[in-house]
Structure formats: structure tokens, C-alpha cells
Amino acid sequence: MDPLTLLLILFTLPLLSLFFSFEFKRFISPKKLPPGPFAWPFIGNTVLSVSEGQLHVALADLAKKYGPLMMLKFGLVPPLMVASNHVAAMEILKTQDKACSGRNVAHSVQVPGYIQHSMVWADCSEHWKMVRRIWRTELFSTKMVDLQTSIREEKVRELLWFLRRKEGQIVQLSDAIFGCIINVLGSIIFNQNVYDYEGKVDDNEKGMKGMIRQLMVLAAKPNLPDFYPVFGPLDLQGIRRTTAECVKRMNEYWGGIVKERRASKDHSRNDFLDVLIQADFTDAQIDALLLEIFGPGSDTSSCTIEWAMSELIKNPNKLLKLQDELNQVIGQSKDVSESDLENLPYLHACIKETLRLHPPVTFLLPHRATETCEVMNCTIPKDSQIFVNAHSIQRDPEVWEDPLVFKPERFLNSSVDYQGNDFHYIPFGAGRRICPALNMASRATRFILASLIHNFEWSLPNGMKPSELDMRDAFVLVLAKTVPLSVVPRARSSLSNVV
Numbered sequence: 001m002d003p004l005t006l007l008l009i010l011f012t013l014p015l016l017s018l019f020f021s022f023e024f025k026r027f028i029s030p031k032k033l034p035p036g037p038f039a040w041p042f043i044g045n046t047v048l049s050v051s052e053g054q055l056h057v058a059l060a061d062l063a064k065k066y067g068p069l070m071m072l073k074f075g076l077v078p079p080l081m082v083a084s085n086h087v088a089a090m091e092i093l094k095t096q097d098k099a100c101s102g103r104n105v106a107h108s109v110q111v112p113g114y115i116q117h118s119m120v121w122a123d124c125s126e127h128w129k130m131v132r133r134i135w136r137t138e139l140f141s142t143k144m145v146d147l148q149t150s151i152r153e154e155k156v157r158e159l160l161w162f163l164r165r166k167e168g169q170i171v172q173l174s175d176a177i178f179g180c181i182i183n184v185l186g187s188i189i190f191n192q193n194v195y196d197y198e199g200k201v202d203d204n205e206k207g208m209k210g211m212i213r214q215l216m217v218l219a220a221k222p223n224l225p226d227f228y229p230v231f232g233p234l235d236l237q238g239i240r241r242t243t244a245e246c247v248k249r250m251n252e253y254w255g256g257i258v259k260e261r262r263a264s265k266d267h268s269r270n271d272f273l274d275v276l277i278q279a280d281f282t283d284a285q286i287d288a289l290l291l292e293i294f295g296p297g298s299d300t301s302s303c304t305i306e307w308a309m310s311e312l313i314k315n316p317n318k319l320l321k322l323q324d325e326l327n328q329v330i331g332q333s334k335d336v337s338e339s340d341l342e343n344l345p346y347l348h349a350c351i352k353e354t355l356r357l358h359p360p361v362t363f364l365l366p367h368r369a370t371e372t373c374e375v376m377n378c379t380i381p382k383d384s385q386i387f388v389n390a391h392s393i394q395r396d397p398e399v400w401e402d403p404l405v406f407k408p409e410r411f412l413n414s415s416v417d418y419q420g421n422d423f424h425y426i427p428f429g430a431g432r433r434i435c436p437a438l439n440m441a442s443r444a445t446r447f448i449l450a451s452l453i454h455n456f457e458w459s460l461p462n463g464m465k466p467s468e469l470d471m472r473d474a475f476v477l478v479l480a481k482t483v484p485l486s487v488v489p490r491a492r493s494s495l496s497n498v499v
């Protein structure tokens, strides 16, 4: 090659890449796009340094510089819009709810046989409406949640029995709570426990608990095709293949139960599986539905309770106040029942405050603009991915007094609620895609927390002081504690016989 051609190539390559770069499009775009850091050609903002599990912190820092609606670009996929205050959240989840309620489907979940029946990853299609209707009427309507009370009471009693047997020993609370939650779900769906408190750790890891956790870990892994779709078919990291294997094992887990039910023709149990079978759901539809109950339903609730326990242990005066409320309303020698919940405002305030500081679904589930629309006078191009940063919004110093302090009192005599009408407080989301299990999740988290606090005194292992408790968080699909909470339970004497 002669030197002149080489020189020409060396000059034209950078110019060409700049021409195709996102920054160029941003520059020539007739409509205003949201501000954001400079995006390099082909790689975009992939160079941003984010410590492991700290995406929520990195995005909050960037929002301080670029504002409440900013745009980032990763690889060769449509841009990511990040909403970081209540105004941006309201425009996305209310004003532009229709245009912004699609889903961005991660490569790892594009598992044949599952994805076409998914509700979580579907746009707001007829299929999505039909499945949400089933959830609303047959699973988590107020009437159904009332009917499930005895199941939750029984499953919580099993949890308390287990903890009673562990008296004086160190317990990793998240595992036990996770077990209780998935047993509640298993009993509601097909009348069976899916977690064995006394089972070998290995067996539980191979069972439902391990499979759900594995799916979470896989979904949280950065995956090349999510940035460069051209690599999709290669699945170089094997994330989709491993996800498909895990989904298959879960389907096999309940496949036997489904088969047996279909064969028996006895649908008198009236659990959710009977409802699905009688409504002529196919096996593949049932598989997808059950996966989407156990998946989003377990870690979200269990990490909320784990955070609430951590905050209460860290703040002994708040813990005392909650114990006082429980003693006064329920009595020192009586067990908590679900009907007590409506008379326990401080308990409710503790859960609300926990969900404010530690929203498990930190950015909501990723939304997608199904059409080009306008938010805060900026253009959101069709197919943009949208994160609503509940973590930033619920710690916004412009809205919340002492935003970083655990202060349940702020919710007493306040009308602020998580039903999706207050856009500065959206732990369950808002609009079309609001969590369909909100009612039951609210009830279950309050009930489990009340039972743990009312039945036991809790201390930290090895003489650790409450002030030394590690409260760091990490975003791994849910906002989890970096160091899981280990505690030592002691049954409260007046309740020893009840537990």
C-alpha cells in the first residue's frame, strides 16, 4: 500500500466513526435529546467506571451533573434514559405512561418456550392484559389476599418454629425469610412447600431457592448481546444457555405436579394451579406464569424484611417503639395475626420507610418507549430503554427531610403511600406496569416483620454493637445487603409457649 493511501485511511477512519457515532446524531437531531456524558463512537458510555453492584450510586452521581432526565449510550443499542426525580418519574409513569410502558427484553431471557408466554417481558399487549387480569382476579385481588390469610399465618408459624429451634445460635435471616416467602407462594399456587428449613443446605440450593437465586444472578450479569445485538446468536458468555437450563429445571420441578393434577381431574383444592388448568392454560403458559410468580415474588419481599430488621437493630429506639406498639395492640402473650395489621400504624411506617431507603427494584423493571415521545421537553426516541431511579427519587433532599436517616415517623399522619399516586415514593412503580402483587407483598412483609419482632429478642453475633452493623448495599437485580444479616434470636419469655 502506498503511503498516500495509508494516510487517507488513517484520516478517514476516525471521521467515519465520528459520523456514525451517537454524538453526531445528537448534534444533528432536530429535537432536543436529554443531556448526558459524551458517548464515544461504537462503545458509547461503556467506559464509565462503575464499581461492582454500585450502578445506583454511579447513576445518582451522574444525575447531579446532567439533571433529572439524562441519556446514556451503551454499545450499539438504542439509548438509555434515566429519570432521577419525581417530575421525570411522573411524566414517564403518568403523562407518557402509554408510550413508555413497553419492556426492554434482555438477551438472557429470550428463552424459546418461555419468552412468548412471558407477562413481565411483554409490551402491554392483549396477552399481557389477559395475564394481568388473571393475576388481579385469581391471585392478588383484595378478596383473594384475604382468602390466603390462613396460608400466610401457617407458613409464618413454621418460620417461627424454625427460629425457636435456633435460639441462641447465629442465623442468616435472609435464607429463612426467603424460605418462608417461597413456601407461601408454593402453597398459594399448588398447595406445597418448596423450601425445607431442616433440609440440607445443598438440597435447598439445588431446589427452588437455589434455582431462583441462580436466575437472579444470571439476569444481573452484563451480557455482550445487550450492547451489541449482532453477537446474540453466538451467546459467547453462555448466559442465555445457562438461563434456559435453569428455566428447564424449574419447569421440571413443578411439571410433575401439573401432570398429576391434569390426570386426577380433582380440582377441589381451589389453588391457583386448579384455576389455570380449568381455564385451559397450556403447560408452557403455566410454566411461564409460575416462573414469574416465584422470580419477582421472592427476593423482593425477603430483602425488604431483611433491610427492615437491619434498620431496626441499627436503631434500637425505633425497635423499642415498634415492640411497644405490638405489645399494646396485640398483648405480650398473644401471637400476631393478620387482622391486627390495620391497627399497627408504626409497623406500617417501618415497612414504608424501609422501602423508601432500600427499594428492592431500584430502577423499576426496565421500560422501553414503544413510540417517540416527549418528557421534560426532551425527545425520548422510540425504543429507548428507560430506567426510573426509585433509589435517587426516594432519597431526593429537595423532597425528603433528612433523606438518609431511617425515620418511620415521617409516614405517620402522612397520606404518602406506595399505591402509585405519589411520584416521589414509588417502590412498587406506578401506572400500567405497577407491581401486580402490591397488596399481598405489603401484607406479607408487614406480617412477617411483626411476627419476628413480637416473638423474639434479637442480638448481633459475637458481641457486635448495633452501630457496627454493615449497611452497605449492592445492586444485583434487587438492592441487597452486601453482607447478609446474621442474628441471634431469643424467644421472648411471655411468648415461649405460643411459638
Ligand code: HEM
Residues within 6 Å of the ligand: 119, 120, 121, 185, 292, 293, 294, 296, 297, 298, 300, 301, 304, 355, 359, 360, 361, 364, 365, 366, 367, 426, 427, 428, 429, 430, 432, 433, 434, 435, 436, 437, 438, 440, 441, 442, 445
Ligand atoms: C416488597 C415486595 C415487592 C416490591 C417492592 C415490588 C416492586 C415491583 C416493581 C417496582 C415492579 C416494576 C414496576 C415497573 O416496571 O414499572 C414490579 C413488577 C412486578 N412484580 Fe413486584 N414487587 C414486590 C413483590 C412482588 C411479589 C410478591 C410478586 C409475585 C408474587 C411480584 C410480581 C411482580 C410482577 C409479575 C411484576 C411485573 C409486572 C408487569 O410487567 O406488568 N412482586 N414489582
